[in-house]
Amino acid sequence: MLELAKGKDLLAPSANGDGRSSVPTVGHNGHAAERAERAIARALAARSGPRAWWRAVRILWTLGWLALYLFLDSYDVRARYSQRLTTRLHAEARARGRIAVFKSWARSFGRRVADLVIRIARFLIFRGPDGSPRKEARLERQARWLKNELIALGPTFIKIGQALGTRADLLPLAYIREFETLQDQVPPFSSAEAYATIERELGRPLFRAYAEIEAEPLAAASLGQVYRARLHTGEEVAVKVQRPHLEETIGFDIAVLRWIVRWLARYPHFSENADWSGMLDEFTRTIFDEMDYVREAHNADRFRANFESWRAVYVPKIYWTHTTHRVLTMEFIRGTKVTDLEALRARHISPVKVNRLLVRTYLKQLLEDGFFHADPHPGNLLVMEDGRLAFFDFGMTGRIAPKLQSMMVDAFFHVINREISELANDLFKLEFLKPGYDPETIRPVIERLFEKHLNLKLGEVNFKELTYELADVVYAYPFRLPSNFTYIMRALMTLEGIGLVTDPEFNFFDTAKPYAKELVLRREGRELRRMLFDKALRRNGDGRIEWDRVWKLAKWAAKTYLAK
Template sequence: MSLLPENLVRYQKFLSFMLKYWNSDLLNDTTSQAMDEETVSSFSEYDQSPEELVEDLKQMGPTYIKLGQLLSTRPDLLPDRYLKALASLQDDLPPIPYEEVREIVEYEIGTKISKAFNSFDEDPVASASIGQVHKAELRSGKQVAVKVQRPGIRKKFLDDLKTLEEVAALAVKHTQIGKQYGFDDVFAELKRIMLQELDYLREASNLVTLGTNLKEYRRLIVPQPIPDYTTSKVLTMEYVKGKKITSVSPLKKTENDYTPLVDELVHAYLKQIVSDGFVHADPHPGNIHLLENDKIALMDLGMVAKFSNKMQDFLLRLLLALSKNDGEEIADILLEMSEQQKDFSESAFRKDISVIVENNRNSTAKDLQTGRLLIQMNRSAAKNGIYLPVDVNILGKILLNMDQIIAFLAPEYDLQEAVRKYMDKLVQNKMIKELAPEELFSVLLESKNLLEHLPSRFNKISENLANNEFKVIVDAIDEKRFTDGFQKVANRITLGLIIASMIIGAAMLMSIPSSFTIFGYPGLAILFFLLAAFGGVYLSYTILFKDE
């Protein structure tokens, strides 16, 4: 780690921010609320106002703005007025001047805006921490949205991430909480996800993949990119007219039953998590838009999560156990997918899981519990010396955001029942997918190899049995280490007997007159005493300091 002069400003800003909020009532109450502990004070007045927190994050730079956006989707942690203030970080940032936008777009796509588009709105539709979106019309007449990355944002992001990476490493090395929660692992995953947002070509690829995966859901729309006008810093995609899903008026909510729409949204996310392993990882209300035709558009595919086949199986079992409120099964699955310290407490962890699950029993969407309980389980695991994969945290964050959307559109929606209802179908689809021709071919090859070698192996076993040459080797102990230990004991006993004999012999020689003397005593007796003394000291040293 190196603190170069050009980096000192970043460290000074970070330390100033931490010193300001570290011992604040807001942080103390937030931590207590997250852990379901009794809070020290009520969520009323704090030293720092919501507006002050927002301004501080803006001053810190784009990376911290992104962290603030993530925090704004945590209704289980902060009061409503802080959530609303942080939500402004998602679309109320100062826009990039149009001249800069024009220069970036023309440089990236290699042609004048006037040649590429019939029209290009100078005022942005939305302005975020990484880029801003302009409405435009292609020469074909197609309406599109053009997302332009802020100039210099990559360097700022990388600098801030470097600072956070070094702080996370220090926390793991020097603090118990850093080790418990694996700050370095969590940050590494956060860094990977956040860096994805800086590459619009990757986001365009994500849009295509998700659109293909969700094509069966007629009420869901994933805007597709326009490849000819997309680069790593400019993303041109289909324009959809809608608004944040949480900005739907109470009157419209009363007039419409959004339960079928929520049902399809939940089904689609379960499919992403369990069947596809490719998930829209940032489904906060700003990225989920309700269109005029009552369809839902999934926006901003910069952040996606990818789960391995093995992790999909774990998450499938975990979601099923959650839907059944089966605390024992949940604990079994979490322990199976985790790593444990030597002094981990399995009994305390199982007790915590049972309490968390029991508190969540019979809750509806308006209680916002589904994602929150996963976060609580992760905290319990860390407290008891158990390391859960980062994937569990990602799933918890996704479900937290989904909880918020579902609770707004259908407060009485039973998410657990929906999971149980759809999981059978998802399991069947997953099994069919795993029985694809290429998978069956691999199984057939393995079976062919087994059948080819089976006769010769049976023949060899029967021949060894007939000749009484069949052996079973049990690797229970290290035989060499075991015999070495006995040999060491025998050597020590022998050396002890020799030393004792020398002392007895020396004592007997003391009474025999001799012309050879040392310090006035018979010389041979003294030599035996000295040899016995040195031998005793050496034996004691070896036993005390070198024996394993």
């Protein structure tokens, strides 16, 4: 810890003259989209010439190789679907006559030629057959190269890599392992620049702001880095400082990404199963929100208020006198990572119980609060000495509109009650199906998938097999991920990864069921029983009450309160 020497304050302490930094209200800071557009315009005006073109080429080069690697790695799934499609088209052509058969054969010949070219390219790029024992080493080599390229490209692409590191449904396991290191192995920037930012933002010399501050950062992340310090009043704090020139860098990168997305939109095949434009807009809003530390501090206060009655959940205190848009000072917390199983057991803390507490907090966030921590990776979660679960880093949060939340609650109840047919309807309502398709044609496929996988524990799931099975469905049917689910899915996939480490026997639905029952009862009471009669009881068209649902709700209430 570097103890700061006392001296004369040469800078004005703050604009308001009381020694505190001015902090705007949440309302002043709630226009991330507008801020993003201004930053992008400034970045394009400031960056021009050979250096800008060279950066754009590097971005295209890295993302192009990433896309090619993923395409070739998953090509067998596409090829199997193409083969089944060809067989079906041949059968249909035979029923229409010889000319149709000839046209079908010609099309299939073109597909076979393309298949041969792709397999030759894969053999040359992967330096051998894909099924060889060297495949894992090849994947690790690719993953290391890609990770280093993302780090070299800077904050925007480190963020993208962190997001990809949670997507076991998209990437090979070797990529996941390598990209996960982006959470806590990002190179730091110089402490001299960090100290200059602190003095400029707080409007006072470093020794006036903090009695002590460490010379080296504790951790470096994509957008900033953290120092341990001590206030003059004695409190130990963590000080997060934003990287220099961040808005300009990210603004330019997003402009390049928008150009790529517009180019992809001209080829619908590339965007069949993802709303790339919507996802990029969501990413842009989120990352500009995350760059505003005042907003992050307000998010932390809101999260703390939401969990005020949960003694097992803790959010560090924000020191507003030392917080601005680019510097955030909060209470310093010591604890153990949720995935450090040995350390937890040494402290007689059950990793299984920690994992189940974490899941319950997310059920509350998603289904009750409509406000959730969108980045629950292990670096942002600590188990404190007294066993409480501490949440950090509220820069990336999600908000769920009431209508969407109501549909999600419906889907959640249907999952808990194993109402498979209703769950298929929920997917359609939530727009996981592209518009213009008849839901009834794919309802049997959805119901079969849910029936097969709904009751499995994490340890029983063969994720490679499930990924291929889902990929077959995605290619064969008009599914896509709606943009408003981008960060919900990110959070859930990250939680799943933590669950795999801490409790392979974990069954999400067994853990969720008691909370679901409590949620039903709380919602019914809070909405003056309107939901009780209109939704939970579901009156039939002739006015009769479904008494079996009344009985089920009564049993839920009895079991819930007797269990306490």
